[in-house]
Amino acid sequence: AQSVTQLGSHVSVSEGALVLLRCNYSSSVPPYLFWYVQYPNQGLQLLLKYTSAATLVKGINGFEAEFKKSETSFHLTKPSAHMSDAAEYFCAVRRNNDMRFGAGTRLTVKP
Amino acid sequence: KAGVTQTPRYLIKTRGQQVTLSCSPISGHRSVSWYQQTPGQGLQFLFEYFSETQRNKGNFPGRFSGRQFSNSRSEMNVSTLELGDSALYLCASRGTSGGNTGELFFGEGSRLTVL
Numbered sequence: 001a002q003s004v005t006q007l008g009s010h011v012s013v014s015e016g017a018l019v020l021l022r023c024n025y026s027s028s029v030p031p032y033l034f035w036y037v038q039y040p041n042q043g044l045q046l047l048l049k050y051t052s053a054a055t056l057v058k059g060i061n062g063f064e065a066e067f068k069k070s071e072t073s074f075h076l077t078k079p080s081a082h083m084s085d086a087a088e089y090f091c092a093v094r095r096n097n098d099m100r101f102g103a104g105t106r107l108t109v110k111p
Numbered sequence: 112k113a114g115v116t117q118t119p120r121y122l123i124k125t126r127g128q129q130v131t132l133s134c135s136p137i138s139g140h141r142s143v144s145w146y147q148q149t150p151g152q153g154l155q156f157l158f159e160y161f162s163e164t165q166r167n168k169g170n171f172p173g174r175f176s177g178r179q180f181s182n183s184r185s186e187m188n189v190s191t192l193e194l195g196d197s198a199l200y201l202c203a204s205r206g207t208s209g210g211n212t213g214e215l216f217f218g219e220g221s222r223l224t225v226l
Contacts, residue, residue: 032212043115043201043217051212090154094213097167099144101154 004093006102014110019063019078021105023091026072033074034092035065038104044090050074061085081109113138115218117202123224129190132221136183136204142166143185144215145177148199157200160185161207189223197225 007022025033032051036044048059055067061084065076074091086109091102116135124130136143144167145157156169160179177187183204189196199222203215 032214034214036217041199041220041222043117043219044203044215045217046214049212049214092215097159099156099213099215103153 004091004100004102006089006091006105008105009103010106010108012108012110013081015083016080019076019081019085019107021076021089021091021107023065023074023076023102024072025074025091025093027093027095032094033065033067034094035059035063035074035076036090036092036101037061038088038090040087047076047089081107083109083111085109115202115204115216117200117218117221119221120219121222121224123226124192125226126192126194128192129188130192130223131186131188132200132202132223134185134187134202134204134218136185136202137206137216140204140206140216141183142205142207143179143183144203144205145185145187146201146203147171148201148220149197154201157187192225194225197223199223 003026005024034049035047037047038044047063048057050057050067058064063078088104088106090104118133142161144159147155158177159167163179174190179185199220201220203217205215
């Protein structure tokens with residue numbers, strides 16, 4: 001069975017600082033991997049996805065993630081945090097019809 | 112292309128009542144999934160429908176049910192509401208044609224409050 005672990009339920013960074021949100025997955029075969037963002041009282045919005053075409057994936061709003069098979073990781077990064085990045089972020093893994101979400105990481109951006 | 116539409120956005124019910132939530136997927140998407148989101152439990156998978164058939168089901172009691180119509184629109188129903196059913200209910204659709212990578216497209220959710 002596949003699963004997703006997001007390390008750190010809360011991450012706080014200063015505006016302009018590097019954002020690093022961690023995600024590890026367990027899967028017997030390389031899966032499809034996703035990062036979603038959720039703003040208060042809204043649904044989830046796709047940030048980026050890994051589909052085996054390239055290990056470094058660029059998404060919207062300046063985010064990117066790198067698939068590292070040896071580490072079974074798919075960490076999300078952004079070089080410089082903006083106040084508008086404050087939200088909850090979910091990592092997800094799909095294999096066939098099974099989509100699993102991590103518990104989420106709430107990102108706070110301090111001015 | 113219109114996104115996933117959920118109605119109603121907000122509703123308040125009392126214990127023991129029932130509720131029906133509606134979801135219209137993105138045009139052409141035949142798969143619709145439902146999730147319950149609460150602060151304590153996070154995102155929990157309820158069920159997935161494809162071509163009017165339930166394909167997957169999460170670990171929820173029988174009070175939670177759903178259906179899908181021939182136009183791919185879906186409804187979920189919760190009967191005999193309990194206080195713990197207060198949550199944001201999210202619907203998501205996805206394309207299932209060949210080459211599709213399976214990302215889910217979410218609606219804005221229906222926030223249910225049970226008093």
